[in-house]
Amino acid sequence: MKTDFKKEFKQAMTEEKEIPSAVRKSLDSTYASIRTQSKMKKNRFIWKRVTAAACALLFTGILLTNERVIANINEFFKFGDKGIERALDEGFAQDSNSSASDQDVTITLQQNFSDANKIGMSFQLEFEDPRILDADVTDVTMDFRLKNGDGEYVDEFIPDTKPLKGTNKYDASGIAMHNPILNAKTGKVQFDVIIDSNKGMLPCLQDAVVEIESINVFRVFAFETLKKIDGKWDLAIMNQDMGKPMTIIEYTMDDPSSIIQVSSAKASPTSLNLIFSVDEIFDNESPFSHSMKFIDKDGNEYLTDGFNMDEQNNQTIIAANFPITAYHNAAKITFVLEGIGEVKLLTK
Amino acid sequence: MESVKVLLKKAKKGDGEAFVALVQQYEDVLYRMASRMLTNDEDVADAMQEEILSAYERLHTLKNDAYFNTWICKILINQCNSVLNKHNHFSTIDVDVLPEQLHDDFQKLELEDALNSLNKDYKIAFILYYIVGLNSKEIGAFLKEPEGNIKSRLSRGKTLLRNNYYKSEGVFINEN
Numbered sequence: 001m002k003t004d005f006k007k008e009f010k011q012a013m014t015e016e017k018e019i020p021s022a023v024r025k026s027l028d029s030t031y032a033s034i035r036t037q038s039k040m041k042k043n044r045f046i047w048k049r050v051t052a053a054a055c056a057l058l059f060t061g062i063l064l065t066n067e068r069v070i071a072n073i074n075e076f077f078k079f080g081d082k083g084i085e086r087a088l089d090e091g092f093a094q095d096s097n098s099s100a101s102d103q104d105v106t107i108t109l110q111q112n113f114s115d116a117n118k119i120g121m122s123f124q125l126e127f128e129d130p131r132i133l134d135a136d137v138t139d140v141t142m143d144f145r146l147k148n149g150d151g152e153y154v155d156e157f158i159p160d161t162k163p164l165k166g167t168n169k170y171d172a173s174g175i176a177m178h179n180p181i182l183n184a185k186t187g188k189v190q191f192d193v194i195i196d197s198n199k200g201m202l203p204c205l206q207d208a209v210v211e212i213e214s215i216n217v218f219r220v221f222a223f224e225t226l227k228k229i230d231g232k233w234d235l236a237i238m239n240q241d242m243g244k245p246m247t248i249i250e251y252t253m254d255d256p257s258s259i260i261q262v263s264s265a266k267a268s269p270t271s272l273n274l275i276f277s278v279d280e281i282f283d284n285e286s287p288f289s290h291s292m293k294f295i296d297k298d299g300n301e302y303l304t305d306g307f308n309m310d311e312q313n314n315q316t317i318i319a320a321n322f323p324i325t326a327y328h329n330a331a332k333i334t335f336v337l338e339g340i341g342e343v344k345l346l347t348k
Numbered sequence: 349m350e351s352v353k354v355l356l357k358k359a360k361k362g363d364g365e366a367f368v369a370l371v372q373q374y375e376d377v378l379y380r381m382a383s384r385m386l387t388n389d390e391d392v393a394d395a396m397q398e399e400i401l402s403a404y405e406r407l408h409t410l411k412n413d414a415y416f417n418t419w420i421c422k423i424l425i426n427q428c429n430s431v432l433n434k435h436n437h438f439s440t441i442d443v444d445v446l447p448e449q450l451h452d453d454f455q456k457l458e459l460e461d462a463l464n465s466l467n468k469d470y471k472i473a474f475i476l477y478y479i480v481g482l483n484s485k486e487i488g489a490f491l492k493e494p495e496g497n498i499k500s501r502l503s504r505g506k507t508l509l510r511n512n513y514y515k516s517e518g519v520f521i522n523e524n
Binding site for chain 2: 020136
């Protein structure tokens with residue numbers, strides 16, 4: 001007799017179920033695949049000592065004199081990065097109107113900038129049918145590859161399911177992106193991207209092209225969470241203006257016997273790239289997280305958002321960018337590593 | 349075991365091991381969800397595999413870490429829907445096996461059959477309520493539907509289920 005439906009139903013819905021072997025096998029293989037992908041990604045951050053890339057010295061940024069234009073550009077690249085904000089205020093950005101249309105979407109590269117530490121690109125996407133940007137849409141991103149004029153891929157922001165085309169020789173450390181404008185009425189979306197290299201290894205962009213392969217429209221709390229639009233949008237990036245040399249300020253240690261050994265400290269237009277070592281191997285990154293900062297002569301502090309950590313010859317080597325730029329033109333700055341020590345740096 | 353918060357922070361930085369450890373904490377719930385929506389193990393395995401890879405790929409889009417649980421469940425429901433749409437799925441029972449089942453097992457199978465026969469909307473409401481552990485208000489937010497709809501769906505679903513379950517005995521129960 002089926003007498004206690006309520007109890008049986010609840011039991012059926014809540015009972016623990018042993019995962020069958022076919023499903024178990026598939027899950028384990030999925031986990032293994034993620035672990036492998038993750039290791040491949042980590043390998044991208046392995047320290048590779050290369051000849052100092054000095055090509056950035058050859059190029060320049062256009063100095064924008066129109067204050068309104070400068071304000072608009074700053075609005076586009078609002079990532080809370082004081083170094084980038086300072087660089088943009090100084091006119092370190094290229095205007096561009098490179099545009100391509102496919103799948104009823106027109107993408108325009110509006111501005112870009114680059115030095116050895118950071119690359120910034122501001123795109124506008126215009127959807128012919130604005131209804132795609134309904135109220136549930138929270139983010140619009142793109143799968144893209146950035147290719148330099150010599151055919152080398154500088155960075156590839158694509159899903160792990162697609163193969164990489166380049167060799168990751170430029171060792172980009174991370175990417176940040178956001179949509180400062182997302183307008184469902186006009187069908188227009190602003191998509192800003194910052195690529196950074198903790199090791200200051202990004203190349204000068206020369207005859208570079210952004211190859212966009214997909215547009216991703218993300219929704220929250222709807223059955224269809226992601227709409228992917230595959231297509232082909234190749235956008236040429238403006239070369240840096242050659243009219244004015246890009247300032248790079250190099251620093252050296254005031255006290256060469258310091259416990260912190262700085263091997264490289266270079267302030268570029270967007271940030272200061274620092275590479276240093278300490279004579280100890282650390283089990284984890286905790287001693288460096290939130291404990292590194294620069295202090296200038298006025299007592300202003302400059303913190304980093306992230307860093308690369310590596311081991312070599314019983315030393316820990318750290319590489320990071322700080323938002324103190326060549327435009328600050330600081331003659332003397334102090335690097336502090338709380339709990340370990342500090343070192344004064346002077347311009348070379 | 350590291351907390352969900354710590355694992356999420358590491359996973360968002362690209363630590364695959366942390367992501368795996370995180371998903372493993374939800375593995376049972378995810379399996380129960382998928383097996384409730386789909387009827388054969390192959391489809392369940394496919395949906396879970398796609399769901400986990402998709403979540404790994406899109407983890408950077410998760411804005412509020414506190415919603416990881418519902419976020420990952422939503423991706424799985426979407427994957428299950430996609431499998432169902434592809435196959436235009438319906439459940440089957442191997443009749444040769446039935447005579448060998450014990451009485452309790454047989455009764456259980458009938459309830460499972462009745463559950464499988466439910467419309468997808470009812471199933472999802474049951475899954476979110478009983479397996480994921482959301483309340484009707486949270487389910488409403490999850491599905492972007494008024495809470496009243498969810499309450500009525502849970503209640504109506506149970507009535508339909510009970511009617512189907514007892515149908516073989518010629519009993520009809522109306523809760524209204």
